[in-house]
Amino acid sequence: MEKTKIESKKISVFYGDKKALSGISLDIPEKRVTSLIGPSGCGKSTFLRCLNRMNDTIDICRIEGKILVDGEDIYDRKLDPVLLRARIGMVFQKPNPFPKSIFDNVAYGPKIHGLTNSKDELSELVESSLKKAGLFNEVKDRLNEPGTSLSGGQQQRLCIARAIAVSPEVILMDEPCSALDPIATAVIEELIDEISKNFTIVIVTHSMQQAARVSNQTAFFHMGNLIEVGKTDEVFSMPKEKKTQDYITGKIG
């Protein structure tokens, strides 16, 4: 039996008067890959950003409902969103390394949280994070070069290494491959498969093939509603809902 890591209960999101998500209830299993698919503007990214409270930074955004991580309500007043974001890392659509060295990019998270006690410990952590992100061999001789000098795919893996360095429990990925070419995409997908042994992963993707390749569970969003959720192969081979059927066969979207 899979353990549920994140439980969302009737989450609704409003941007001003506009309702972006209505009553989403979705369970995300631990150490599995859950993909969120759906046409543009369906609310999948909005939902993802609710999971680590990134929507807090948007002034007009209002959220109703509950999200439980390990049974704890993350929208509880007592919970500090800064702590939450250390536990739930995020990788963004466009690779966004800091304009600093590769080393400093990965070291930044551990540094601000004070996770290491010495320089050696920090370098070890940076090295192991880069290794986990499959980037270490490519950059080991140029850790002091700016992270922005890497190729797009390498930059995205650097961002994953940066997220891993804080040892989060969950990694959220918002269309991590949409700015990458197919080869770099394949590398990232392999990496997702690899790291899902240790991390719970939620990935938003535009590519149904990608969802089919990398995820264990797939949720289909449409117009702010969660239409269908289930095991990936089941959703793709025999969708229960007509809308899902239409989307994966290309009739809508």
Add this chain to the structure above:
Amino acid sequence: MNNTEIIKKSLMKRHLAESRFKTYGILGIISATVFLIVILSTIFIEGKSAFKSTYIKLDVFFDPSIIDPDGTRNIDEIRFANYRKVIKNSLKNYFPEVTGKEEMKSLTELISSSEEENLMQAVLKNNDLIGANKKVWLKASSKIDIIHKNPEMKDLSESNRLISDKELEWFDKLTRNGDVKFSLNKIFFLKADSTEPEQAGILGSILGSFFTLVITLILSFPIAVAAGVFLEELAPKNRLTDIIEININNLAAVPSIIFGLLGLAIFLNVMHLPRSAPIVGGMVLALMTLPTIIIATRVSLKAVPPSIREAAVGLGATKFQSVIHHVLPLAIPGIATGTIIGMSRALGESAPLLLIGMVAFIVDIPGSFTDSATVLPVQIYLWKSTAARGFVELTAAGVIVLLTFLILMNALAIFVRNKFEKKW
């Protein structure tokens, strides 16, 4: 008519409109350049002569009976000796034909009275000069300098000329003997204002400007950057911050003399800070520069891509950390550029400083923030409003110095922007 023909017909007109607009643009640039060249060249032509001045070579006898009658080498005695007489005697030797008291007086006036002090300093430095004969280049007075620089004035009638026929005769004799030369006008770079044009210098107002700008920078930069960061990154967006923002933008457009009035009313009349002092001038200019830097800070912060903020916040950085560690460093080139531009505006500002008394006639070179001082643009104004002919070239030279500093500061702004701008 089909579509192609319709488009063809209008095409001619559309291209014409474009080339017409281009022509206007080129005309605009040409006229702007011409104006600029005219202004700069007139200033340069008028001002360049102020950087050199006329010197006259005289055989000076350091007469012991004048300088040190007791022979005790007493410093006070040497200091207060009558060096005017020393100069007078050497002139007398040069022009033995001059006898009358009035004539003798105007003869002595060939030499700038600043040379009395120079001779005294020379004797103080080297006591062996006393009793010695030495050829010395002495600075000519302003009117001789003007005649030397504008030889065409010699042809004017005596009443229209600055100097009398007699004086012209003496000057011509000196010229014939090769005892007149141009040399670098050191006084201009080493002294402060004076009533005598040949003794007036720009250093006092350069230092006044420097002290003033230091205060301006120290006050306005940290306050403005902190305010800009707070308003742009940390403050909630509500009616209060909206009002603050509108008012800051309005402040940037307030005429500078209003800030001068404010400085007069508060810094001088309420806080009783010293009048004419760079510290007050700097405070007034800081008020004026604050909105400029705040706006530059906010614009530069806005230009930092939100992805950088998201990356930091997504890692668990607090908002403040994401700003301090990532956003602000990326905004620094823009902030620095805005600051330097604001500073160069402050350097060229005169109106608010007039109101707090930095328009006074100040002969001493300011040594601190509380000394009385004037600033470059005010010094230019002061010289321009002085009647004596010798100040005309000083005014233009002052403008050249001011423009040089402004160009340097703007070049620094461009350099900073190009050097520290990071690409991402």
